Amino acid sequence: MVFKKKKGFWRLRADPLNPSSPDGFQDGAEAFVEAEEGRVNLKIHLRRERSKKLIDAFKAKLTEPRCEACGMSFAEVYGDLGGDYIEAHHKIPIAQLDRSSTTTLDDLAAVRANCHRMIHKNNLMLVKELAEFLMLRKK
Numbered sequence: 235m236v237f238k239k240k241k242g243f244w245r246l247r248a249d250p251l252n253p254s255s256p257d258g259f260q261d262g263a264e265a266f267v268e269a270e271e272g273r274v275n276l277k278i279h280l281r282r283e284r285s286k287k288l289i290d291a292f293k294a295k296l297t298e299p300r301c302e303a304c305g306m307s308f309a310e311v312y313g314d315l316g317g318d319y320i321e322a323h324h325k326i327p328i329a330q331l332d333r334s335s336t337t338t339l340d341d342l343a344a345v346r347a348n349c350h351r352m353i354h355k356n357n358l359m360l361v362k363e364l365a366e367f368l369m370l371r372k373k
């Protein structure tokens with residue numbers, strides 16, 4: 235499956251650490267219409283520690299969870315299914331924090347999952363930048 239993007243093309247690739255993966259794509263990957271999935275793998279990652287308490291406090295302070303980038307309100311769209319759902323984005327990337335620094339509520343932004351992914355996908359663009367981008371696209 236190949237999708238056109240601004241710069242060139244991207245495609246789903248095989249696991250570079252496991253070239254014999256039966257899901258491995260080769261040229262002509264579009265021909266794949268089914269693949270075996272669901273095998274169990276153990277993966278170990280080092281992950282930067284986040285404060286769940288701070289994030290919970292941040293979310294508790296929000297009177298109405300609304301994405302700071304696109305303005306979507308979960309209550310309006312999802313109601314009882316998940317009107318209180320929102321993600322907290324660290325405006326200062328956690329990877330840039332040293333061990334002595336602390337994060338405050340002001341360092342967090344409320345964003346929905348799609349916008350959150352776009353921020354991280356685009357070199358941690360600012361929430362404000364994504365908001366401006368989306369605003370321009372609406373016009």
Ligand SMILES: [Zn+2]
Nearest residue numbers: 301303304349
């Ligand atoms: Zn959004």
Ligand SMILES: [Zn+2]
Nearest residue numbers: 322323324350
């Ligand atoms: Zn984030």
